[in-house]
Amino acid sequence: MKYFELFSYPISFDIDLNAINARYLELQKVVHPDKFAHESSQQQLLAVQKTAELNDAFETLKHPLKRAEYMLSEQGIELKSEQQTLQDPMFLMQQMELREALEEITASDDPDAAIDDFDASIKLLRNDFFDQLKPILLSTEKAQLEAAADIVRKLKFVYKLQQELERVEDALFDD
Amino acid sequence: MALLQIAEPGQSAAPHEHKLAIGIDLGTTNSLVATVQSGQPKTLVDKEGQTILPSAVCYEENNIVVGHSAKSNAPLDAANTLISVKRFLGKGLSDVAHLDLPYQFVEQQGQLAITTRQGPINPIQASSEILSTLKQRAIDSFGGEEITGAVITVPAYFDDAQRQGTKDAAELAGLNVLRLLNEPTAAAVAYGLDSGQEGVIAVYDLGGGTFDISILRLNKGVFEVLATGGDSALGGDDFDALLVEHFKQQTSITSPDADTLRLFMEKARACKEALTSYKTVNVGLDLGEQQFTIEVSKEFFEQAAESLVKKTLRACRRALKDAEIDKDQVIEVVMVGGSTRMPIVREKVGEFFAKEPLTSIDPDQVVAIGAAIQADILVGNKPDSEMLLLDVLPLSLGLETMGGLVEKIIPRNTTIPVARAQEFTTFKDGQTAMSLHVVQGERELVDDSRSLAKFSLKGIPAMAAGAAHIRVTFKVDADGLLSVTAMEKSTGVQAEIQVKPSFGLSDDQVAQMLKSSMVNAKEDMQARMLKEQQVEALRVIEALNASLEQSGHLLLSEERAEIDSEINKLAVLRETATAPEQLKSALEAIDKASSEFASRRMDESIKQALQGQSVDEV
Numbered sequence: 001m002k003y004f005e006l007f008s009y010p011i012s013f014d015i016d017l018n019a020i021n022a023r024y025l026e027l028q029k030v031v032h033p034d035k036f037a038h039e040s041s042q043q044q045l046l047a048v049q050k051t052a053e054l055n056d057a058f059e060t061l062k063h064p065l066k067r068a069e070y071m072l073s074e075q076g077i078e079l080k081s082e083q084q085t086l087q088d089p090m091f092l093m094q095q096m097e098l099r100e101a102l103e104e105i106t107a108s109d110d111p112d113a114a115i116d117d118f119d120a121s122i123k124l125l126r127n128d129f130f131d132q133l134k135p136i137l138l139s140t141e142k143a144q145l146e147a148a149a150d151i152v153r154k155l156k157f158v159y160k161l162q163q164e165l166e167r168v169e170d171a172l173f174d175d
Numbered sequence: 176m177a178l179l180q181i182a183e184p185g186q187s188a189a190p191h192e193h194k195l196a197i198g199i200d201l202g203t204t205n206s207l208v209a210t211v212q213s214g215q216p217k218t219l220v221d222k223e224g225q226t227i228l229p230s231a232v233c234y235e236e237n238n239i240v241v242g243h244s245a246k247s248n249a250p251l252d253a254a255n256t257l258i259s260v261k262r263f264l265g266k267g268l269s270d271v272a273h274l275d276l277p278y279q280f281v282e283q284q285g286q287l288a289i290t291t292r293q294g295p296i297n298p299i300q301a302s303s304e305i306l307s308t309l310k311q312r313a314i315d316s317f318g319g320e321e322i323t324g325a326v327i328t329v330p331a332y333f334d335d336a337q338r339q340g341t342k343d344a345a346e347l348a349g350l351n352v353l354r355l356l357n358e359p360t361a362a363a364v365a366y367g368l369d370s371g372q373e374g375v376i377a378v379y380d381l382g383g384g385t386f387d388i389s390i391l392r393l394n395k396g397v398f399e400v401l402a403t404g405g406d407s408a409l410g411g412d413d414f415d416a417l418l419v420e421h422f423k424q425q426t427s428i429t430s431p432d433a434d435t436l437r438l439f440m441e442k443a444r445a446c447k448e449a450l451t452s453y454k455t456v457n458v459g460l461d462l463g464e465q466q467f468t469i470e471v472s473k474e475f476f477e478q479a480a481e482s483l484v485k486k487t488l489r490a491c492r493r494a495l496k497d498a499e500i501d502k503d504q505v506i507e508v509v510m511v512g513g514s515t516r517m518p519i520v521r522e523k524v525g526e527f528f529a530k531e532p533l534t535s536i537d538p539d540q541v542v543a544i545g546a547a548i549q550a551d552i553l554v555g556n557k558p559d560s561e562m563l564l565l566d567v568l569p570l571s572l573g574l575e576t577m578g579g580l581v582e583k584i585i586p587r588n589t590t591i592p593v594a595r596a597q598e599f600t601t602f603k604d605g606q607t608a609m610s611l612h613v614v615q616g617e618r619e620l621v622d623d624s625r626s627l628a629k630f631s632l633k634g635i636p637a638m639a640a641g642a643a644h645i646r647v648t649f650k651v652d653a654d655g656l657l658s659v660t661a662m663e664k665s666t667g668v669q670a671e672i673q674v675k676p677s678f679g680l681s682d683d684q685v686a687q688m689l690k691s692s693m694v695n696a697k698e699d700m701q702a703r704m705l706k707e708q709q710v711e712a713l714r715v716i717e718a719l720n721a722s723l724e725q726s727g728h729l730l731l732s733e734e735r736a737e738i739d740s741e742i743n744k745l746a747v748l749r750e751t752a753t754a755p756e757q758l759k760s761a762l763e764a765i766d767k768a769s770s771e772f773a774s775r776r777m778d779e780s781i782k783q784a785l786q787g788q789s790v791d792e793v
C-alpha cells in the first residue's frame with residue numbers, strides 16, 4: 001500500500017497520528033515545490049506532483065474512515081463511487097431513529113444537553129464499528145473483507161449524521 | 176598555492192553567487208518592493224528616496240506614468256488615471272457596472288477593460304505597469320543586475336481568477352514569479368513567527384481604503400488561513416473624513432469647492448498623522464480671503480474615531496467565529512497598514528485581544544518585507560533555511576451539477592498543492608458531449624458562486640445513459656492556481672481539455688499584450704524572450720550541476736555522460752544562440768535527458784527524510 005510506504009509506516013488501521021504528522025512535515029521539507037523554486041521547471045513540476053500525492057496520502061491516513069476505505073480499495077474493494085445500498089434493516093431502523101432524534105433537538109428544552117447526548121451516542125456507535133473493523137480489515141478472506149466493506153458503508157452514514165448535527169448546531173447558535 | 180575559502184556559517188563562500196530576489200506588495204492603494212541584502216530585509220526606494228509607490232497608472236498621450244505624479248494628477252485626468260486597479264483584477268464587466276467610478280468600462284475578448292486615450296486597458300496590464308516600475312527600481316538599486324525571481328503578495332481571500340490575474344500581470348512585467356504569497360502570511364513571516372511558535376495569529380490590516388482581518392494557525396511551520404474577513408470600504412480615508420467634517424463645521428463652509436475640499440483633505444491627513452505624537456494640533460487653513468486656525472485635540476479625534484474602530488472589531492469577532500477560535504487562543508496580533516499607526520487603533524485592538532499587538536516593523540512595509548524574506552529563501556540564498564509555508568486553498572472548488580447545484584471537488588482549507596479527481600456519467604442515451612462549469616466559493620448554488628470557467632468535453636462515444644465515465648481532475652498548484660482536465664475513460668477514447676479561468680489570459684493574449692507594450696517601450700520582443708531563455712538556461716545548468724555533485728551516485732556512468740554532454744551543449748548555446756527557439760529546444764532536450772535523474776533524486780530524498788524513524792519509532 002503505497003501511502004503507508006510513502007510514510008515508511010507499517011500497514012495497519014491503528015496508527016499514531018503524532019508520528020504520521022511528524023513524518024508528513026519531514027517529507028514536506030524535501031518534496032515541497034518551494035524547495036525547488038530555483039530549479040528547472042521540470043523539477044518544479046515533479047515537486048508539485050509529489051507534494052500533491054503526499055498531501056493526499058496524509059489526508060487519507062489521518063482520517064479513520066478514509067483510511068479504512070483506502071485499505072479496502074488497495075485490496076480490491078472499491079467503495080468510492082459505488083451505487084450499492086445497505087441491506088441491513090436493523091441498522092437502517094436505528095438510523096431513522098437517530099434522524100428523528102436529530103430533528104427534535106431544535107425544539108428541545110435544553111438544546112445544549114440534547115446536542116451533547118446525541119454527539120455521545122454517535123461517538124459510541126462509531127467506536128463500536130471501528131472495533132469491529134480492526135480485526136478483519138487486513139484479512140486474507142474475501143468474505144471478511146466484504147464484511148469490513150459493509151461496516152465502512154455504515155460508518156459513512158454515521159459520519160453524515162455527525163455533519164448534520166454540526167449543521168443543526170450552527171443553525172441554533174448563529175446569532 | 177591554493178587559498179582556503181573561509182565563510183561564516185550560513186553564508187556563501189562565493190558572495191557573487193548571491194541571487195537577487197525581491198518581494199513585492201502589490202497593494203490596492205500603495206505598492207512596495209523589498210529585498211534581503213547581507214541577511215537584512217529592507218524596502219527599496221526610488222530616485223527621490225520614496226519607499227511607497229502609489230498604485231496609480233496614468234495613460235497620457237504618448238506616455239505611461241506610474242506612482243506619485245499619476246496619483247496627484249488624477250483629479251485633472253480621472254478617466255485616464257487608473258487608481259486602485261487591484262479591485263478589478265479577475266472581475267467581469269457585470270461585477271463593476273454598478274460602481275460609481277470615473278471610468279468607462281468595456282469588455283474586450285471576454286476581459287474587463289477600461290477605455291483610456293491609449294485604448295482599452297485591462298486591469299492586468301495596468302497592474303503590470305506598477306510591477307514593471309518596481310522591478311526597474313530594484314534593478315537600478317542593484318546596479319543594473321538582473322532579478323532572479325520575485326514573490327508577490329495577494330490578499331488571503333483572493334479567488335483563482337484574481338490570483339491568476341496577479342500572476343499574469345507579473346509575467347507581463349517580465350518577472351519570474353517564485354510564489355504568490357498571502358499578505359497576512361507575509362506579515363507573520365516578517366515578524367519571524369514561522370520559527371518555533373505554535374498557535375493562532377491574528378493579522379489586522381487597516382489600509383488607506385480597505386480593512387482585512389485574517390486568522391492564521393501556525394503549526395510546526397505550517398501556515399493555515401482559518402478565516403478572513405473585513406470591510407472593503409473602510410480605511411484611513413474614513414478617519415480623514417471625520418476631520419474634514421470638523422473643518423467644515425468650524426469654518427462654516429458646508430459645501431466647499433474642489434480646491435478647498437482638497438486643502439481640507441490634505442490638512443486632515445496631516446492633522447491625523449500629527450495627532451499620533453501630539454496632544455493637540457493647530458491646523459492653519461489659508462483660504463486666501465479667509466484664514467482659520469482650528470485646534471484639534473487628540474481626545475476629540477479619538478472620540479470621533481471610536482465608532483470606526485469598533486466597526487473593525489466587529490469584523491474581527493466575526494472572523495474569529497468563522498475560524499471557531501476564542502479570543503484567548505490568539506497568541507500574537509500583527510498590525511499591518513499605515514492606519515494602524517493611530518494610537519487609538521493600537522489601543523482598542525490591544526484591548527480586544529487582551530494582548531499587546533506587534534508594531535515594531537513599519538506597518539506599510541511589513542508585507543513587502545515578509546515577501547522579500549521568502550523570495551530570498553526560494554531563490555536559494557539560504558540553503559539551510561527550515562522555513563516552509565504550507566498554504567491552503569482559500570475557497571472551495573467545484574463543478575455545477577444538475578439543478579444549478581455545486582458539487583465540491585476540493586473543499587476550502589485543503590493543503591495545496593493538491594490533485595483530486597471525480598467521476599461523472601452521462602444522463603442521456605447516446606450523449607456525446609458534456610459541458611462542465613467550474614465554480615469557486617462556499618455556497619451551494621451555482622448562482623451564488625464565482626464562475627471560473629466553462630468548457631465542454633466533446634467526442635464521447637455514443638453509449639447508453641450512465642455507461643460513459645468522465646473523469647474530471649482538478650489540480651491546484653502551490654500558488655493556489657487551478658487547472659482542470661476531463662476525459663472519458665470507459666472505452667479508452669480520451670479527450671482532454673485544459674481550462675484557463677474565464678478572467679485569466681491565454682498565452683496568446685499575453686504574447687499579444689507583450690508585443691503591444693514593446694512597441695511603446697521600443698524594446699525588442701525577440702531580445703526579451705532570448706534573455707528570458709538565457710536566464711532559464713543558467714538556472715537549469717546551475718541547478719543540475721549542484722544536484723549532480725550531490726547525487727551523482729544515482730546515475731550509471733553512461734547516464735551521467737549523456738547529461739553532462741547536454742549541459743555542455745546548453746552552456747555553449749547560451750552564449751551563442753541568436754533566437755529564443757534554439758535555446759528552447761536545447762532546454763527541452765536537457766529536460767528529457769535528466770527526467771529520470773530528477774525522479775530518482777526525489778525518491779532518494781524521500782527515503783533519506785525518514786531514515787532511522789521507521790526503526791526507532793514503530
